[in-house]
Amino acid sequence: MVRKKMLLPIELVNPGMKTADVVFNKEGNILLWDGVALDSLTIQRLKNVGIDEIYVQLDKPQEMSGFNYDEDSPERFRVEYKNDLNSTKQIFQSISSGRRIDVEATDKIVDSIVKKSESNRNIIDTITEVRSVDEYTYYHSINVSMLCMIIGKWLRLDEYHIRNLTQAGLLHDIGKSKISPELLNKPGKLTEDEFNEMKRHSEYGYNIVRESEDVPPEVAKAILTHHEKEDGSGYPMGLTGNQLNLYSKIITVADIFDAMTANRSYKSKDTPFKVFELMQHGSFGVLDPIVLNVFLDNITTYYIGAKVLLNTGENGVVIFMNKSNLSRPVVQVGDRYIDTSVSKIVRIKEFI
Numbered sequence: 070m071v072r073k074k075m076l077l078p079i080e081l082v083n084p085g086m087k088t089a090d091v092v093f094n095k096e097g098n099i100l101l102w103d104g105v106a107l108d109s110l111t112i113q114r115l116k117n118v119g120i121d122e123i124y125v126q127l128d129k130p131q132e133m134s135g136f137n138y139d140e141d142s143p144e145r146f147r148v149e150y151k152n153d154l155n156s157t158k159q160i161f162q163s164i165s166s167g168r169r170i171d172v173e174a175t176d177k178i179v180d181s182i183v184k185k186s187e188s189n190r191n192i193i194d195t196i197t198e199v200r201s202v203d204e205y206t207y208y209h210s211i212n213v214s215m216l217c218m219i220i221g222k223w224l225r226l227d228e229y230h231i232r233n234l235t236q237a238g239l240l241h242d243i244g245k246s247k248i249s250p251e252l253l254n255k256p257g258k259l260t261e262d263e264f265n266e267m268k269r270h271s272e273y274g275y276n277i278v279r280e281s282e283d284v285p286p287e288v289a290k291a292i293l294t295h296h297e298k299e300d301g302s303g304y305p306m307g308l309t310g311n312q313l314n315l316y317s318k319i320i321t322v323a324d325i326f327d328a329m330t331a332n333r334s335y336k337s338k339d340t341p342f343k344v345f346e347l348m349q350h351g352s353f354g355v356l357d358p359i360v361l362n363v364f365l366d367n368i369t370t371y372y373i374g375a376k377v378l379l380n381t382g383e384n385g386v387v388i389f390m391n392k393s394n395l396s397r398p399v400v401q402v403g404d405r406y407i408d409t410s411v412s413k414i415v416r417i418k419e420f421i
């Protein structure tokens with residue numbers, strides 16, 4: 070079938086439409102790939118960086134008539150996210166009370182996550198939001214699962230691996246269901262014994278999923294090794310990068326990103342850029358460099374077009390990410406372009 074496409078003024082582009090060509094900014098950098106499902110935030114950000122028109126696909130009759138097809142709407146995303154969160158909670162609670170893992174229930178959550186587009190901005194927006202401390206593990210499990218799914222898609226893995234990866238992300242901390250709630254939610258520093266018990270969640274998780282024939286062995290192995298590090302300094306076995314499977318490497322990147330954004334979100338609004346910088350410069354020897362690069366390269370493009378407040382009191386729009394200095398992008402203020410990686414004065418204070 071020949072795909073129909075149409076050059077549409079940005080004012081007429083609606084959420085749910087898909088790009089029919091790569092979208093470049095005025096500097097010739099890629100803003101969006103071909104085939105990306107657009108949502109209202111993306112469209113707004115394209116307007117912010119001065120894009121006047123883009124090619125959109127017109128495959129679906131409803132797009133031709135009403136332009137109202139919105140499978141990535143924030144409202145729909147929120148409902149699904151809440152449902153998946155509740156189901157995750159039930160899976161954890163049922164294992165805590167001694168039952169076996171309900172693989173059918175995990176499959177339903179995996180179904181709901183894998184059908185989301187890797188360009189769905191609601192995913193990143195939700196992950197960087199403040200979340201309930203009491204239910205941290207459930208939010209974290211869903212978030213890591215969604216991140217694993219998008220990283221898998223960015224790595225162009227096939228459907229089989231993306232499903233496995235999404236399941237592995239969802240269940241990576243399932244062993245925490247065997248840790249006492251007092252220890253799990255203990256505020257402040259843990260004693261050495263407590264810390265050692267906490268570290269055993271990888272093995273507990275492995276034993277929980279190993280009981281089930283429906284969980285592939287490479288998923289079980291990824292759960293066991295999700296705290297191993299490339300340089301062999303992780304646990305429980307001190308394996309090195311060449312002994313870890315791709316699922317495990319991807320979970321580690323997703324796990325660290327979600328944990329860092331969760332910790333920072335209570336403190337400041339500069340979260341995503343600071344976290345990218347910490348991951349870029351602080352993860353040598355810890356994270357797989359290829360997975361990390363693919364993750365950072367793709368995720369940072371989500372922020373092109375974002376509005377920011379500068380320390381000078383001015384508002385600006387992020388127009389270009391500096392690959393070597395991710396927390397210091399180029400910002401447009403009025404008709405000036407400020408490279409915050411070069412300027413000694415101008416810094417981004419927060420997202421607005």
Ligand SMILES: [Fe+2]
Pocket residue numbers: 241242270295296
């Ligand atoms: Fe963990």
Ligand SMILES: [Fe+2]
Pocket residue numbers: 209213241242324
């Ligand atoms: Fe985790």
